[in-house]
Amino acid sequence: MKLLFRSVNLVVVLALLLVLPGATTAIAGDNLKAKPGQGTISSALYGTTAGGQDVYEYTMTSASKNPMEVKIITYGGIITSIKAPDRKKELKNVALGFNNLQDYETKNPYFGCITGRYANRIAQERAVHA
Numbered sequence: 001m002k003l004l005f006r007s008v009n010l011v012v013v014l015a016l017l018l019v020l021p022g023a024t025t026a027i028a029g030d031n032l033k034a035k036p037g038q039g040t041i042s043s044a045l046y047g048t049t050a051g052g053q054d055v056y057e058y059t060m061t062s063a064s065k066n067p068m069e070v071k072i073i074t075y076g077g078i079i080t081s082i083k084a085p086d087r088k089k090e091l092k093n094v095a096l097g098f099n100n101l102q103d104y105e106t107k108n109p110y111f112g113c114i115t116g117r118y119a120n121r122i123a124q125e126r127a128v129h130a
């Protein structure tokens with residue numbers, strides 16, 4: 001299970017790098033640093049699952065003329081927030097979701113989930129020849 005969460009962490013960071021322009025990071029352990037004038041990625045503990053697994057939230061902010069912010073948690077790679085500028089150039093969250101981990105665990109209809117409900121269901125699959 002730990003390997004799955006670590007894999008999701010890496011996928012989340014790589015996905016964030018592709019989503020927001022101008023974000024450059026140097027990864028050293030769990031520390032993510034950006035060059036001055038470019039986007040940033042930070043992480044924080046989002047909560048703990050009922051099974052005792054820590055879930056982290058990664059926040060990536062672009063440093064462009066019209067900045068954006070995306071937040072993704074390591075519980076299924078769920079996008080918890082996408083903030084984009086409105087007409088008044090104010091950042092507003094446009095993602096549908098919950099404000100806490102417990103709601104994602106108990107009543108989540110897969111809001112913001114990038115892995116899907118069948119993730120890892122075919123890990124031991126093999127070809128069947130007729």
